[in-house]
C-alpha cells in the first residue's frame with residue numbers, strides 16, 4: 544500500500560505520494576486561496592489527490608494534515624487559524640468527495656510524528672514538537688504514536704496561558720503563548736518598543752550583528768523569558784525525552800543556546816538536560832506526518 548499525505552496550510556497546500564519505505568514517488572505544491580472559501584479548499588484537495596492517485600497502480604491510504612483540532616464530540620474543526628475551516632466537517636465532506644476513508648490530524652501533531660519517526664527526534668520515546676511561525680502549536684508523540692488526549696487538545700501549547708493579565712488572543716483567552724511567541728506577535732512587540740517595522744529574521748540578523756539599538760536586548764530578553772516559561776511548563780508536566788522545534792522561527796540560532804538556558808532555568812528539577820533540537824524535515828514534516836497517521 545502506498546501513502547498519500549496532504550498538508551493543508553494557510554498559504555500553500557502540498558500533496559505527496561510515498562511508497563512503503565516513505566520514499567517519495569511524487570509531490571506537488573499549490574497555492575491555498577483560503578479567501579475563496581471552504582468549497583475551493585475541498586476542490587483543491589480533490590485535484591491534488593486525483594493527481595497523486597494517477598502516479599501509482601497500488602491502493603493508497605490518505606491522511607490530511609490541517610491547522611486546528613477535530614472536535615471529539617462532533618468531528619468538526621475547531622481552533623483553526625485557517626478560519627474558513629472552523630465548524631466544518633472536513634473529514635466527512637472529503638470522504639464523500641473522494642470516496643475513501645481518510646485520517647485527519649492537527650499540523651503540529653503531524654510535525655511531531657514525522658520528526659519522531661524520521662527526523663531530529665528519532666530514537667526518543669516521548670517527543671514534544673513545537674511549531675513557531677505565523678501561529679504557535681505543539682504536539683505530543685509517545686513511542687511513535689500521537690497522544691491526542693481526552694478532548695483532542697493534548698499538546699495545544701500555543702494557547703496555554705503564561706500571563707493571566709496579558710495580551711488578548713483570538714481564542715478568547717488572555718496571555719496565550721501564541722500572543723508572545725508567534726512571528727506576528729514578536730514583530731508587533733518590536734514595533735511597540737522600537738517604532739520600527741521589521742520581520743523577525745531582520746531583527747535577529749541585526750541582533751547577531753550587534754547593531755547599535757538599545758531596544759534589542761529588551762526585545763530579546765522578553766522573548767527569552769516567554770520562551771523559557773512556555774517550554775519550562777512543558778518539561779515540568781510532561782518531562783519529554785526531546786523537544787523539537789519547527790516553523791519559520793525555528794531558524795533563530797539563539798533558541799538553541801540562550802533560550803535553552805532560559806528554559807532550563809525555569810524547570811523544577813536539580814538536573815536538566817532535555818535536548819531542544821532543530822527539526823530535520825523542514826517544511827516537509829507536515830506532509831510526511833500526514834502519510835503516517
Ligand SMILES: [Zn+2]
Nearest residue numbers: 702712714719
Ligand atoms: Zn489563545
